[in-house]
Amino acid sequence: MEQLKNKIDNKDHAKVMKSIRQHEFGGPEVLIYEDAPIPELNSGEVRVRVHAIGVNPPDWYLRDxxxxxxxxxxxxxxxxxxxxxxxxxxxxxVANDVKEFSIGDEVYSMVRFPSYGPSQAYAEYVNVPVSEIALKPKNIDHLHAAAAPMSLLTAWQFMIEVGHDEQNPLQPNKHEPVSLEGKTVLINGAGGGVGHFAVQLAKWKGAKVIAVASGKQEVLLRELGADEFIDYTKFSAEDIVHDIDLVIDSVGGAESGRFLRTLKPGGALFPIFPLGFSGAEEAEKLGVTVSATQVRSNGTQLKKLASLLDQGIIRVVIDSSFPLANARLAHQRAAKGHIQGKIVLTVS
Structure with a gap:
């Protein structure tokens, strides 16, 4: 009887994983480290034993x-x-109908964004549709691979290749990346998650890059390829630069409009967070384009990006890491701002 009980206990335990769940909206205190059921595998999916998890702004937006x-x-x-x-x-x-991946493959993904639900990333296991996954870059570890997907896909879909047809509801026109070769690109918030990737992509594509960030970021950003650097704690970029071809404002929001005056006629402003932008009339008068898109999961693009990461063309910068059980601390770190690169959770 005791042996039977042990078998049952072990079977039940095998269906449970550790996760971070929330049962209400709120601050970091609503993030609870607790048991959750391991999600059942559906057709077209693989189940991943998670080693590391990237932390992104939509995480705390949804938490709140x-x-x-x-x-x-x-x-x-x-x-x-x-x-x-x-x-x-x-x-x-792997589900029975999955042929593209096998048990034991090392992979990375941005899972089901922009949706959400009971099978997401802050957990020991997550199910991933095969269309959203790619083999992990071989030359970086799980920590750095987990830090890449959302921020790097965001920079890629804004600057290089949208990769989807989902319309941004805040604008009437479809987002179109612009040619970067030989152009001057200003990147605001250049030291953050999206920003440090945007610097590298712009440089890779042959642009002159002006990075805007706090002074402590200068050494890193010049290492990543920035040709010029503006310390926003000392200078306002819009007061000292002009004739810019493209501004990538990775901070975005209501203040993005201040960069319109830095652009030449025919230039473009891409606010990563476009909510609150109110300079449409001014942009039209100046003859510049303001455009944004929303990042979407895309395994095909992650495969392309894995090659750039493996070759060292793109480097992932880690701000800090925390065990999954301490996800609250990771969110508290994010709330302090001035993040250099990415925050990551580790799963033992």
Whole structure:
């Protein structure tokens, strides 16, 4: 009888994983480290044993209930939910119809963004549709691979290749990247997650890069390829630069309009976070384009990016890392701002 009980206990235990779940909206204190059921594998999916998890702004936006959005846009969440999108790990199960990947493959992904639900990244296991996954770059570890997907895909889809047809509801026109070769590109928030990748992509494509960040970021950003650097704590970029071809404002928001005056006629401003932008009329008068898109999961693009990461063309910078159980501390670190690169959670 005791042996039978042990078998049952072990079987039940095998269906449970550790995760970070939340049962209500709020600050970091709502993130609870607890058991959750291992998600059942659906057709077209693989299950990944997670080794590391990238932390991104949508994580704390959703944790807080997307309070910055109009009420009609705020998500109706089926609690409890698991946050997160970016993972790196090893496949431990594949659906019967999956031929592209095998058990034991090391992979990375941005999972199901912009949706959310019970099978997301802040957990020991996550199911991933095969269309959203790619083999992990061989020359970087899981920590750095997990830090890449959302931020690097964002920079890529804004600057190089959109890769989807989902319309940004805040603008009437489809987002179109612009040619970068021989252009002058200013990148605001250049030391952050999206920003440090944008610097490298612009440089790779042959642009002259002006990086805007705090003074402590200068050495790193020049190493990543910035030709010029502006310390925003001492100077306002819009007061000292002009005739720019493209501004990538990785901070975005209501203040993005201040960069319009830096652009030459025919130039473009891409605010990564376009909510609150109110300079459309001024942009039209100046003859410049303002455009944004929303990043979407894309395994094909991650495969391309893995090659750039493997070759060292793109480097991933880690700000800090925390065990999964301490996800609250990671969110508290994010709230302090001035992040250099990415914050990552580790799974033992």
């Amino acid at each position: 209930g997307y309070k910055m959005l109009p009420p009609e846009w705020q998500p109706k969440v089926p609690f409890p939910i698991i946050l997160g999108t970016d993972i790196s790990g090893i496949i431990d199960a």
